[in-house]
Amino acid sequence: MYTSQGFAGGAGAYARVGAESGAMAASPHQLIAMLFDGAAAAIQMARLQMARRETAAKGKSISKAINIIDNGLKASLDPQAAGPDGAALVADLSALYDYINQRLLYANLRNDPGLLDEAGRLLENIASAWRAIAPTAAGRP
Template identity: 45%
Template sequence: MNGLQAYQSVNTQTSITDADPHKLIQLLYNGALERINMAKARMQANDYEGKGRLISKAIEIIGGLRSFLDFEKGGELAANLEGLYDYMERTLFEANRHNDAGKLDEVGRLLRQVKDGWDGIREQAAGNQQQAAV
């Protein structure tokens, strides 16, 4: 198992080093979703310490996403995302406090929706670049 963890760590570090800003945000979304899923598994296994660490890490990642918001360029969208991230952080805190897997699921759904939109931006930009090259 240690070899697998070492490989995953190197793979993650390489992904972060090679990531453009858009990809970095994608990695943060993926990391938060992964921590939430792992926390749910720890909750079901009655490993409350592990669950707490994972939820704390998810909250930290969402805080990182929040720090990337650009209110000058993003305007109302950035303000709306800030409110959503705040709600996610508070909901994760409550999920941890009350061992509520439903709240973990709710935040996971919300994060996936925002991530899907973010992923769509990349796809749309790539499509526009291909059209411009023609």
């Protein structure tokens, strides 16, 4: 009745609907956390594809991670919301996102899993700090 390919396509559609529903119900803080998770998943996928020598798929995964970082995480930085004391932090985060993207580009060009690891670690450091401020951002003690 169902083919394995049909099941995989259906499962993918179900996952997309779940992600879209989760995004619609998420707070702004949770949306940023979801971006971190998406970038980390794309980097992990690129690592596996690199090991399997799946060049085109690896390139797509790395491009996805870069897109999430540039058009999601970096684009969401708001110097006005940070205030005068936070403007330097926003500039530093922007520069760090640029550096992470550079590492990802070099990882792709050089087929270097170490550069993927470095980018993943840096991104996880920012993500863990972001998750740590969740109770404060939500106004909870």
